[in-house]
Structures are given as C-alpha cells and as structure tokens.
Amino acid sequence: MREIALYIHVPFCIQKCRYCDFVSYPYLQPESISDYFKVLTQELQIRTENDKLQNVVLKSIYFGGGTPSLVSPEILNDFLLLLRQNFRFSESIEITVEANPGTLNSEKIREFAHLGVNRLSIGIQSFQNRFLSFLGRAYREKEVHNLLTELIDTGLFLNWSFDLMYGLPFQTFSDWKKEMEHLLMYQPPHFSLYNLTLSHQVPLRIFLKKHFALFPGQDWEASIYRWTQQILRKYGYRRYEISNFAKPGYECLHNLTYWRNQEYLGLGVSSSSYLGGIRMRNASTLSHYQKRIKNCQSPVVTKDILNLKQKLAEEMILALRTSEGVETEKLFKTYPESLVQEKLIQLEDFAQSHFIHEREGRWILTSRGTLIANQLFLEILD
Ligand code: SF4
Numbered sequence: 001m002r003e004i005a006l007y008i009h010v011p012f013c014i015q016k017c018r019y020c021d022f023v024s025y026p027y028l029q030p031e032s033i034s035d036y037f038k039v040l041t042q043e044l045q046i047r048t049e050n051d052k053l054q055n056v057v058l059k060s061i062y063f064g065g066g067t068p069s070l071v072s073p074e075i076l077n078d079f080l081l082l083l084r085q086n087f088r089f090s091e092s093i094e095i096t097v098e099a100n101p102g103t104l105n106s107e108k109i110r111e112f113a114h115l116g117v118n119r120l121s122i123g124i125q126s127f128q129n130r131f132l133s134f135l136g137r138a139y140r141e142k143e144v145h146n147l148l149t150e151l152i153d154t155g156l157f158l159n160w161s162f163d164l165m166y167g168l169p170f171q172t173f174s175d176w177k178k179e180m181e182h183l184l185m186y187q188p189p190h191f192s193l194y195n196l197t198l199s200h201q202v203p204l205r206i207f208l209k210k211h212f213a214l215f216p217g218q219d220w221e222a223s224i225y226r227w228t229q230q231i232l233r234k235y236g237y238r239r240y241e242i243s244n245f246a247k248p249g250y251e252c253l254h255n256l257t258y259w260r261n262q263e264y265l266g267l268g269v270s271s272s273s274y275l276g277g278i279r280m281r282n283a284s285t286l287s288h289y290q291k292r293i294k295n296c297q298s299p300v301v302t303k304d305i306l307n308l309k310q311k312l313a314e315e316m317i318l319a320l321r322t323s324e325g326v327e328t329e330k331l332f333k334t335y336p337e338s339l340v341q342e343k344l345i346q347l348e349d350f351a352q353s354h355f356i357h358e359r360e361g362r363w364i365l366t367s368r369g370t371l372i373a374n375q376l377f378l379e380i381l382d
Pocket of ligand 1: 015017019
C-alpha cells in the first residue's frame, strides 16, 4: 500500500516576527481561519483527484505554519474527519500541530489530544525576554513557562518538541548556557536548534547590515554547537539531523519522510509536494492561492520533473542531513552505476578532507562537515 505524509500550511500568526520569511499573515479575525479551511477542503478534493491519491495511507499529518495552534478544536476536528473520509490512516500515524506560546492553554491541549493530535511542536526560540522582543515574537518568557508547565501537567502528550534559536545579536556564551539550562529543566523528547538566518526581505536584515559586528558570527556558532552536542549526549539525546535532536524513539516521523526523499502531499498556500518523482509548489500568496481554488483550478503553479541525476543529488543531500547518512548499496540499486560512481568520487574527496566518513557502507557527515554542510550540498548539486 502506498504510504505518504501530509503537510497542511496554516498561514496565520498573532503578528509577524521581524526575521520571518515564511508565508504568514497577521491574524485579524477568526473568520479568516474558517474561510481558509473551507478553501483547504476544496483543495483536498482537487488534489486527491488530480494526483490520484484515492488509495493512499497517511503515515503522518503535520499542521505547520504560521501558527496552527490558533485553529479552533472544532475546525481541526472537522478537517481531521474529512481526512479520515478521504484516506486511510496508518495505525502508528503521527499527527503534529505546531504551536506558539500564548495561543494554547491546558483546555486546548486536552481538546487537541482528544481529537487524535499526538505530537506538539512549540516555537519557543528563546527563554529570554530581550531576545524574544528583538525577534518580534508575540509572547514573553512567562508565557513560555506557562505553556510548558501546562503541557507537562496534563500528561497527555508524550511526544512533543520545541525550537530554540542561536546566533542572535549580543548573545553570549552565558546567554546560551541559560537557554540550555531551561531546555534540560524541561527535557523535551525532541527539539530543534537553528541559527538565525535573515533573508533579504525581512525587517531584521536592515539591522544586520548596519550592526553586523553585534552578531556573534560563525566561529562562535560553531563552538557553541560543538559544546551543546557534548552536553546533550550526556542527557541521552541523539542528533539525528543537522538541526534536530531526540531521545530514542522520538524522531519526527513526518520530517524523516522529507529527509528519506519519500512522497508527501502539501496542502495550503505555498506548500510543496513530492509525488511520483515530481516536485510541486502551490501558489505563494494567499490571494493567488484562494483565487485558483475558487476557480476550481489546482493551486499547483510549478512542477519539476527531476531527471535521474537531479534525483540522485537530492537524495544524497537529504540523506547527508541525517545521522543515517547515504547508503551506497541503496544508490546502486536505484540509480545507473555510472551516475553513482561519479558521485562516490565526490564523497571520497569530502572524506579525504574529513568532512564525511564511511561506516558500514554509509557516508555520514562529521562534526566538521556539519558546520559547512550547505557548501558541500552545493557541490553535490553541481
Ligand atoms: S510565528 Fe513563525 S510563522 Fe509566524 S511570523 Fe513568527 S516566525 Fe513567522
């Protein structure tokens, strides 16, 4: 039976963070969410037919955003029922909702759990008010602690995660140690660590240009990353992807689908899908997305059919992000020998420079390689 993952983009937030380049809009009135879910329902019908998804089994559902925790339990319930009518759910299905502090209380946590949501992923970014206000987050430290305490006290979610960010202006080693102390106090089964990256369109980019010297820089980031990994190992965490850490058995099933280059359907504005070897992207603005659906058109605006060489390169890059690494035998089973040989020469070059190493037929990034992973990925794509 064909198994796929499902992503649903919910593009509404309390306010726009100053570093955010995701497709998200300030949430002005409750109707915007209910209207959006009506459009999502129509998209589901269009896509199920167009992409021939009538007989698939869902192994994971991920409500990402945006701030999906703004969605009411009633709307979520209706949508999950609709999904059950259209697809079979795998017995071990993982259903994640992304949440932000200030938008979820113990009552809503209970209601989400009751609907079958079995994983929460919380966008915390920092436990310190000065960083939260610098980033333009809509909550403060107190609300972070309230949410985590309520989540743990309800005891309904064994599987949950939060994100933290490093590389912020004025951030010192002692600031980072404080973040880690909080992390170890709550010990989430899973968490993600990201460095602050600022694309050209975001307001903080202007700040970066003017005050570049205030940012701690790559060497600092590399040293705290190494320090953090050592500490976390002692607490039973394993880094299973460049930015993601988990206790055994709590790796995110949904994200593993992406990194294993397996199929997924993305619904909603700007979502991507990968089905039958074709990468697709939906319209990237809310008005364009809604207009297409209202005209009974598919919201997919780009389709890339990858050739074997591109597929191989993408599969290698995604696998290198993870601790599973690239499995040589699998490549030979899937791709022409000449293409694989070409790429293996490249991997051997990386290994000579100690950026990757080979273990039991798998190529895995070293700590040194992890720090320059994006450069290595560009070479593989070349
Ligand atoms: S909460 Fe997340 S998606 Fe929303 S504006 Fe902030 S960074 Fe962007």
